[in-house]
Amino acid sequence: RKPKDFPPGPPWIPVLGSALHVHRLRKQTGYLYRATAEMAKRYGPVVGLRVGKDRQVVLCGYEAIKDMLSREEFDGRPQGPFYETRTWGKRRGVLLTDEDFWQEQRRFVLRHLKEFGFGRHTMAELVEEEAGQLVQAFQQKLQGSQNAGVVMPMHNAFGVYVLNTLWSMMAGIRFSHSDLELKMLQGLLTELFANIDMVGCLFSQFPMLRFLAPELSGYNRFINIHQRVWKYLKAELDKHKATFQPDTLRDFMDAYLKTLSSGQKKPSFSESQLLAICMDMFMAGSETTTKSLGFCFLYLLLYPEVQQRAQAEIDAVVGRGRLPTLNDRPKMPYMEAIVLESVRMFMGRTFSIPHRALKDTELQGYHIPKDTMVICNFNGSLMDKGFWGDPDVFRPDRFIDSQGSVIIPDQYTPFGFGKHRCMGETLAKSNVFLFTASLLQNFNFSIPPGTVPPSTDCIDGVTPAPKPFQALVTVRAMD
Numbered sequence: 231r232k233p234k235d236f237p238p239g240p241p242w243i244p245v246l247g248s249a250l251h252v253h254r255l256r257k258q259t260g261y262l263y264r265a266t267a268e269m270a271k272r273y274g275p276v277v278g279l280r281v282g283k284d285r286q287v288v289l290c291g292y293e294a295i296k297d298m299l300s301r302e303e304f305d306g307r308p309q310g311p312f313y314e315t316r317t318w319g320k321r322r323g324v325l326l327t328d329e330d331f332w333q334e335q336r337r338f339v340l341r342h343l344k345e346f347g348f349g350r351h352t353m354a355e356l357v358e359e360e361a362g363q364l365v366q367a368f369q370q371k372l373q374g375s376q377n378a379g380v381v382m383p384m385h386n387a388f389g390v391y392v393l394n395t396l397w398s399m400m401a402g403i404r405f406s407h408s409d410l411e412l413k414m415l416q417g418l419l420t421e422l423f424a425n426i427d428m429v430g431c432l433f434s435q436f437p438m439l440r441f442l443a444p445e446l447s448g449y450n451r452f453i454n455i456h457q458r459v460w461k462y463l464k465a466e467l468d469k470h471k472a473t474f475q476p477d478t479l480r481d482f483m484d485a486y487l488k489t490l491s492s493g494q495k496k497p498s499f500s501e502s503q504l505l506a507i508c509m510d511m512f513m514a515g516s517e518t519t520t521k522s523l524g525f526c527f528l529y530l531l532l533y534p535e536v537q538q539r540a541q542a543e544i545d546a547v548v549g550r551g552r553l554p555t556l557n558d559r560p561k562m563p564y565m566e567a568i569v570l571e572s573v574r575m576f577m578g579r580t581f582s583i584p585h586r587a588l589k590d591t592e593l594q595g596y597h598i599p600k601d602t603m604v605i606c607n608f609n610g611s612l613m614d615k616g617f618w619g620d621p622d623v624f625r626p627d628r629f630i631d632s633q634g635s636v637i638i639p640d641q642y643t644p645f646g647f648g649k650h651r652c653m654g655e656t657l658a659k660s661n662v663f664l665f666t667a668s669l670l671q672n673f674n675f676s677i678p679p680g681t682v683p684p685s686t687d688c689i690d691g692v693t694p695a696p697k698p699f700q701a702l703v704t705v706r707a708m709d
């Protein structure tokens with residue numbers, strides 16, 4: 231039964247709730263974010279659904295999103311098999327935990343990552359090092375091609391470089407580009423992200439399917455992928471334990487191990503929690519930034535004039551004699567605006583991580599019972615025609631005011647806000663900025679001759695991915 235004064239939405243039928251309606255709309259529109267945006271046109275910016283066992287409220291307008299994200303009673307994260315199976319039956323990590331447990335762990339992660347890289351100076355060194363490696367790898371691929379250039383896939387060109395900036399802080403590791411196991415794990419994660427949604431998946435909404443159809447419902451694959459990531463991280467943790475010295479902390483893993491052995495640790499600290507944090511960072515950190523970069527280069531191909539303006543800014547501020555650094559960033563508003571626009575194009579096609587009402591409450595005049603899942607469809611804020619005017623156009627200028635400075639409107643919410651705000655925003659933006667600026671300084675990117683322009687359609691999933699595309703990469707002439 232629909233609770234009294236619950237937000238309006240499609241009818242609920244026994245067992246399935248509104249699942250069939252959502253499924254049909256998703257098929258028609260191609261994407262879950264579009265299906266719920268369509269519902270918002272009919273029912274308003276706060277849509278109430280039931281999908282299998284889950285009571286969900288989807289927010290599609292900026293006012294409703296702001297209202298929810300800034301209120302503590304919505305700071306819960308969903309509970310249930312989907313959110314617990316990934317950490318073997320107990321809620322662990324920082325991405326999908328809540329209340330005191332999450333607060334203690336979030337505080338610890340932020341404090342110690344600052345020490346090992348989130349601090350301005352170290353982060354700059356790590357990101358600059360990786361950007362340099364990325365440029366070198368492109369130079370090697372182009373060696374001998376003279377002016378003709380090389381056609382190469384661009385949608386997935388950044389995975390290992392992005393992961394390295396984060397993993398140097400977490401576990402002191404820089405992965406090699408020939409690390410086949412890592413490539414395999416990244417491939418599995420991309421596959422996993424394409425087969426589940428932010429709001430769950432078949433076996434989380436209909437938990438009986440775990441037993442009735444474990445293969446068909448994706449349950450077995452979900453377990454298998456998590457087991458492999460877990461095993462990989464556990465092997466690294468074992469290496470750390472074997473070489474751990476409490477007086478010389480090398481990275482975040484060491485800092486956590488020291489707390490575990492201190493005898494004064496709070497009950498939320500455990501070895502499996504350390505592994506869960508690593509898994510969360512591995513998942514939250516690499517897929518998001520890599521895909522933002524994918525969208526960035528997709529649009530740079532489609533909007534060559536944006537690429538040329540960025541190159542003119544890079545030449546004026548940095549020149550060609552050295553690579554760009556994060557210190558150049560304040561003097562490069564157009565490049566900064568490209569970062570903001572790329573992340574808008576990425577997150578405008580998806581949702582926030584789901585929240586959960588911690589008690590019976592109200593939102594925008596509707597009753598929200600305790601334990602309802604509440605999720606923001608960022609399409610409603612980042613692609614709102616009424617606000618942005620031409621949301622589908624890649625136009626970095628929308629973030630630059632008449633004085634030439636960067637302005638970020640409140641409506642720009644891709645990292646969320648409130649207490650669960652993204653923990654990796656600074657790192658993600660630094661990566662997108664420096665990887666893009668370094669590549670544009672040295673190369674031109676264009677649509678390969680004789681091919682059609684790449685599609686801006688994406689692959690649906692937890693985070694949207696650009697469809698595979700290729701670019702003709704040529705060395706920029708020194709003039």
Ligand code: HEM
Nearest residue numbers: 325514515518519522583644645646650651652653654658
């Ligand atoms: C372009 C890249 C990224 C985008 C667009 C993004 C976006 C988001 C969003 C929307 C949330 C949810 C906020 C909420 O629930 O209210 C989030 C949470 C989170 N992000 Fe990111 N993120 C990015 C990169 C990263 C990176 C690089 C890391 C790792 C360092 C990271 C770690 C996290 C964590 C741990 C959370 C959970 C925070 C919490 O619940 O307390 N993210 N992110």
